[in-house]
Amino acid sequence: MNLDFQEKEFRQYTEQAVSIYFDWLKRLRGSKIYHNYTPAQIQERFNETLPEEETPVESLLASVGSDVFEMSNFNPSPNYYGYITGGGNQVGILAEFLKAGLNQNNLKWHNAPANSEMEKIVIKWLCQFMGYPDDSAGVLVSGGSEGNFLHLAVMRKVMGPASLSQKGLYGQKPMTVYVSSQGHSSFDKAMDLLGMGKDYLRKIPVDDQFQVRVDLMEEAVQKDLNEGLLPIGVIGIAGSTNNGAIDKLDKLAALAKKYKLWYMVDAAYGGPAAGTAVAGHLFRGMSEADAVLVNPHKWLYVPFQVAAVIVRKKEHLKNTFSLVPDYLRGGLEKTEREDLMDLTLQLTKDFKALKVWMTFKAYGAKKLRLAIENDIAIVRYFQELVNASEDFEMLGPANLSIATFRYVSENDGIKSNQARVDAVNERILELIEEDGRIFFAGTRINNRPALRINCNNYRRTKADIDFLLMVLRELGEKVLLRSV
Ligand SMILES: Cc1ncc(COP(=O)(O)O)c(C=O)c1O
16 A cells, blocks of 8 residues: 655645745734633544544645644744743754655664764764863753753763662662752652652752852762762753753862762753853853753754753763664674664664754854844843833843743732732733733742743844733733733
């Protein structure tokens, strides 16, 4: 049964797909970017019995255009400020299309030669972009959570007992790992899933700049050593998820060296800013790390999904992940051939390198740096407006592309009433979804509700920030007037 189309038909479908994308993109500004559908409404649109018969592709694409696009969040819009979501890029779209055409199964070198070599080049370019030693090795994975899991697996392998692979953790001293209280939750998950236990992830308090207290981290290491535990590694945060804080990475490098600990930097989000003139100095010390995580799908605007697990020495990845059963011995075992499956958990993975490679090639590092610097400038502009206003306040410095803040209008005398400020801000977050013109989610700063925006999108201008504040003021006033 042949599933291929005639070339002419296929060209028509791609033309139709391009039109769907551009019809959507034309609405970047000025309309709702979030439609507030309920799960039931979405299920109703898509839920049908398994289609036994064919659907003409033309009408299938039309329904993707009307239903899937309409019921998706408009993440590439400059009015979208949610989580840490990169704006994507159009060369990346072409790469994803061609990647699916190539359909490389890249577990072994001989099965995906261009893919296997390109992945090495992309890792080198990422290192060069961030100012990390470019003779490092790495592998591309799905995202930061998988990346942090793999990084802790490497740390455990390099620093843990030699018998670990065969005998497991039974009867061993608990291994302890040190990270800022602002560290990403994927470290907790990884400690749990790797059998090291969440309790042994030592979460160290931060100072008023949200940077980890290195003195308290050292005390924690000493305490664990005195109590007979096995400290194995220090994690530095280069762009915290909550508000973009960057630890004093050079001080952490010195601490790791002093106690002979593995040093890993989670630069999943912030890493690319290390390559910029405006923020590069904040990352001093990252180059001394044994290992770094960076997600091109965040601040290099590469479409989801791609993160890079980078280590100074390739054998650390190989020793952790390589396992070759009989059925994977195919191909000439030439030493210069590097099988990607030896460097990570997955066997088959998609050709992630293509979209990163094409992004670097098409735009060039210079333009990408300028885009990142523009994002930083936009957030600083937001910070200036907030600081100059009477109805908003910042909740910490905006070092990178994230700002945390709250609405504190004098109206209604709320400023002096902490509980009321918190309630108003929580209600604003609900109204943002109901309203749909802008989009972001909140967080908690110092245990209180906070508004939080993130700007990893080169399409954004200062006028978009003015629009954001206008909408937020409108929603804030509505809440204060108790009209909603
Ligand atoms: C610092 C940091 N590490 C790890 C992650 C997890 O990355 P992902 O969302 O790609 O799983 C994030 C996500 O925002 C992050 O900010």
